Amino acid sequence: MGERARPVSVAGKVMAILNAFALGDVRLTLSEICRRAGLPLATGHRLVGELAAGGFLERVPDGTYRIGTRMWRIGSQAPAVTGLRELALPHMEDLYEATHDNVQLAIRRDLRVLVVERLRGTRSVPVLTQVGQTLPLHTTGVGKVLLAHAPAEVREAVLAGELTRHAARSITDAGELRRCVEQVRRSGYAVTRDEMTLGAASVGAPVRDADGEVVAALSLVARTRSADLRRLLPPLTTAARALSRDLAAHWRGRPDLFSADRNARA
Amino acid sequence: MGERARPVSVAGKVMAILNAFALGDVRLTLSEICRRAGLPLATGHRLVGELAAGGFLERVPDGTYRIGTRMWRIGSQAPAVTGLRELALPHMEDLYEATHDNVQLAIRRDLRVLVVERLRGTRSVPVLTQVGQTLPLHTTGVGKVLLAHAPAEVREAVLAGELTRHAARSITDAGELRRCVEQVRRSGYAVTRDEMTLGAASVGAPVRDADGEVVAALSLVARTRSADLRRLLPPLTTAARALSRDLAAHWRGRPDLFSADRNARA
Numbered sequence: 001m002g003e004r005a006r007p008v009s010v011a012g013k014v015m016a017i018l019n020a021f022a023l024g025d026v027r028l029t030l031s032e033i034c035r036r037a038g039l040p041l042a043t044g045h046r047l048v049g050e051l052a053a054g055g056f057l058e059r060v061p062d063g064t065y066r067i068g069t070r071m072w073r074i075g076s077q078a079p080a081v082t083g084l085r086e087l088a089l090p091h092m093e094d095l096y097e098a099t100h101d102n103v104q105l106a107i108r109r110d111l112r113v114l115v116v117e118r119l120r121g122t123r124s125v126p127v128l129t130q131v132g133q134t135l136p137l138h139t140t141g142v143g144k145v146l147l148a149h150a151p152a153e154v155r156e157a158v159l160a161g162e163l164t165r166h167a168a169r170s171i172t173d174a175g176e177l178r179r180c181v182e183q184v185r186r187s188g189y190a191v192t193r194d195e196m197t198l199g200a201a202s203v204g205a206p207v208r209d210a211d212g213e214v215v216a217a218l219s220l221v222a223r224t225r226s227a228d229l230r231r232l233l234p235p236l237t238t239a240a241r242a243l244s245r246d247l248a249a250h251w252r253g254r255p256d257l258f259s260a261d262r263n264a265r266a
Numbered sequence: 267m268g269e270r271a272r273p274v275s276v277a278g279k280v281m282a283i284l285n286a287f288a289l290g291d292v293r294l295t296l297s298e299i300c301r302r303a304g305l306p307l308a309t310g311h312r313l314v315g316e317l318a319a320g321g322f323l324e325r326v327p328d329g330t331y332r333i334g335t336r337m338w339r340i341g342s343q344a345p346a347v348t349g350l351r352e353l354a355l356p357h358m359e360d361l362y363e364a365t366h367d368n369v370q371l372a373i374r375r376d377l378r379v380l381v382v383e384r385l386r387g388t389r390s391v392p393v394l395t396q397v398g399q400t401l402p403l404h405t406t407g408v409g410k411v412l413l414a415h416a417p418a419e420v421r422e423a424v425l426a427g428e429l430t431r432h433a434a435r436s437i438t439d440a441g442e443l444r445r446c447v448e449q450v451r452r453s454g455y456a457v458t459r460d461e462m463t464l465g466a467a468s469v470g471a472p473v474r475d476a477d478g479e480v481v482a483a484l485s486l487v488a489r490t491r492s493a494d495l496r497r498l499l500p501p502l503t504t505a506a507r508a509l510s511r512d513l514a515a516h517w518r519g520r521p522d523l524f525s526a527d528r529n530a531r532a
Contacts, residue, residue: 074288
């Protein structure tokens with residue numbers, strides 16, 4: 001995100017301050033907030049003070065600021081995310097119990113993957129993924145699934161963009177990624193090995209709505225060394241299909257409950 | 267919450283609009299938002315439009331508004347909640363796997379319980395609890411635990427306030443609640459039966475930080491009819507102690523990572 005255009009309205013300034021935390025940094029100093037938000041220090045100081053008084057930000061004793069619990073609480077009411085999460089959770093529990101690996105649920109937002117939920121146990125391979133974080137489409141199991149089923153213009157934008165290397169075996173060649181994505185569309189699942197995190201492999205499967213459109217992806221993330229991905233595939237695709245049926249039943253006639261604008265900025 | 271004092275600053279108005287959704291209503295019309303936020307329609311219209319353009323709110327095709335995914339994403343960075351959740355999740359998974367009942371994690375915010383995480387499976391008793399929701403202290407397993415270990419002034423405020431009946435066996439008598447809370451402090455766990463939801467029973471146990479202070483509560487919610495709460499107690503207290511140890515190890519020397527202000531408005 002980096003430095004932004006200077007916001008004009010006060011509401012724009014407030015959103016710019018809150019957006020400064022969207023990158024996942026736990027704490028920011030006042031001057032870091034102002035630099036990211038494109039605000040003069042005096043304006044930033046006043047608005048940050050108001051947001052802290054309202055519980056939207058919290059002032060840490062060392063003088064830095066972090067997102068406040070009130071912000072979390074209001075954000076947790078977002079139906080596009082929490083509606084999907086509520087339906088998915090029992091299926092994710094089943095998957096976790098069957099495999100004891102990390103279970104991830106993600107949606108696409110513009111050209112990135114947004115992690116909506118993640119379950120992990122004491123025995124799961126450590127992964128850095130956090131709920132609310134965005135990840136690249138081309139290096140993750142959920143991402144490849146969402147990329148394979150994205151509108152053509154999204155796919156071409158990703159293929160034309162920079163394919164960053166995140167781990168030893170990230171696909172950084174557009175031609176290879178195109179073939180991989182076509183394979184995912186044909187086979188109905190995606191596989192990664194050491195593409196996002198060294199030592200971690202994943203399988204991803206699509207979650208569809210009542211119209212058969214892919215609206216989310218479910219994945220299992222396991223140790224590359226010990227994971228038998230063919231063994232993980234049957235429970236994964238079973239859970240993804242069960243969730244798709246729930247989604248179709250629950251949201252039939254209420255398509256607006258699910259976020260319409262998947263190309264929106266995450 | 268209801269109608270509020272009219273906010274003066276623009277940042278205050280923006281927060282009032284977002285706070286209008288804190289009660290858990292999925293969708294609000296513009297006039298409902300303005301009424302709750304104490305704003306004239308013209309002001310509300312302009313600010314809601316800006317918030318929707320920024321992804322903080324989403325406009326549903328029927329013309330109502332709901333919390334947007336961007337708000338969820340920024341809120342999910344709140345360390346006071348998500349740090350605790352990340353540490354708790356593996357222990358909650360273990361508990362779910364051992365019992366297949368609802369597993370809840372909660373903290374106290376002022377005179378209410380704030381639900382931080384909830385796991386449930388396909389076989390768990392249906393409960394209405396949502397993540398991000400606040401519940402009464404006196405009718406829930408997590409609430410009784412948090413009440414038993416709250417500062418005296420919090421406890422007295424709850425005992426002096428109205429003890430609402432939420433289900434057949436809610437404790438609505440201050441003297442009875444005082445004896446119950448003393449029992450919870452002595453025994454180290456809390457029990458409810460048909461006090462919040464008819465048909466649901468719960469056991470709750472305290473989660474402590476490095477100083478032994480109770481900072482959260484963990485609970486199992488099961489069917490009143492079939493639940494053997496004495497059977498649920500050993501896995502629950504085991505998980506609560508394991509989480510307390512993790513908390514102490516992880517947050518030693520970083521007490522500021524955990525929210526200092528537990529009396530803040532949730």
